[in-house]
Amino acid sequence: LHRSRRATISLFFSKRLVSNLKLVITKLAERLYLRLSSYTEIGLPIVLNNTFSYFAIDIITEYAFARSYDFL
Numbered sequence: 001l002h003r004s005r006r007a008t009i010s011l012f013f014s015k016r017l018v019s020n021l022k023l024v025i026t027k028l029a030e031r032l033y034l035r036l037s038s039y040t041e042i043g044l045p046i047v048l049n050n051t052f053s054y055f056a057i058d059i060i061t062e063y064a065f066a067r068s069y070d071f072l
Contacts (some may be wrong), residue, residue, distance in 0.1 A: 024062045
């Protein structure tokens with residue numbers, strides 16, 4: 001049972017897919033940086049209540065569904 005379950009999810013953790021995930025995280029981190037920079041340039045306060053949750057959701061949906069929800 002364990003072996004069959006592991007075989008199913010191990011596809012998501014191949015070296016190639018994890019390497020692709022690194023690119024996704026980098027792209028989204030750059031988007032987050034630009035968003036935060038735009039607030040500081042105009043002097044607005046930055047509210048981070050949901051920001052990192054949105055960051056995580058965008059990473060997970062891009063990885064799991066091959067398209068981001070673009071919450072950032």
